[in-house]
Amino acid sequence: MNLVLASASPRRRQLLTDLGIPFTVIPSDFSEEGVDDLAPEAQAMTLARGKAQWVCHRVSDGIVLGADTIVVVDDDVLGKPKTPDHAREMLKGLAGRTHRVITGLALFHVNEGRIVKETSGYEETQVHFRALTEEDIDRYVATGDCLDKAGAYGIQGLAALLVEGLEGDYFNVVGLPLVRLDKLLRQWGISLMMLGTEGNKSATTPA
């Protein structure tokens, strides 16, 4: 089974690699705009669908996976910060509070160049941030680790120190909710366990 990850995110790639799942990557050039009027969950799923669909047209057979992660605090949807000042502003808004991280997922099954079925869903995790000083924020922003991440932080790096705790799937915060993905695949009779163990088998088979 040819799994195609429609994402440039190194985190998503790493999570699938850690499970021993074979996949190929075709980053999507889909423009992430025009969804502001939708509810946050619908925004994340619409963008995930758009990314996957863009890649579908470049695949003849397989399952194409798109994902989009956003941070929601009050009614504000935070994507990736545009500048260090923008990152600083986002982190000030998250400090000492709880926010939601939502990742939309979309799967398209492509057969002989045609989309035969599709499904989508999302996962939500509540993340509690510690109170942060200006110095904490300045030091973190200076690492540059915040610029390519929704909400201006990466929980898998130094920003682990900014987080008091969370409720829900940690992997969802990193950008790929593994159990939600598994549940979507199981609608089609496929599981991540199946893909991971098949991957390991071929990895250990002598050439």
Ligand SMILES: Cc1cn([C@H]2C[C@H](O)[C@@H](COP(=O)(O)OP(=O)(O)OP(=O)(O)O)O2)c(=O)[nH]c1=O
């Ligand atoms: C909150 C949070 C986000 N992120 C990342 C996951 C996503 O890569 C990124 C959100 O941006 P996305 O637009 O979801 O993804 P992307 O632009 O990195 O990749 P692509 O569109 O090609 O799929 O933020 C972390 O790595 N750690 C975190 O703690």
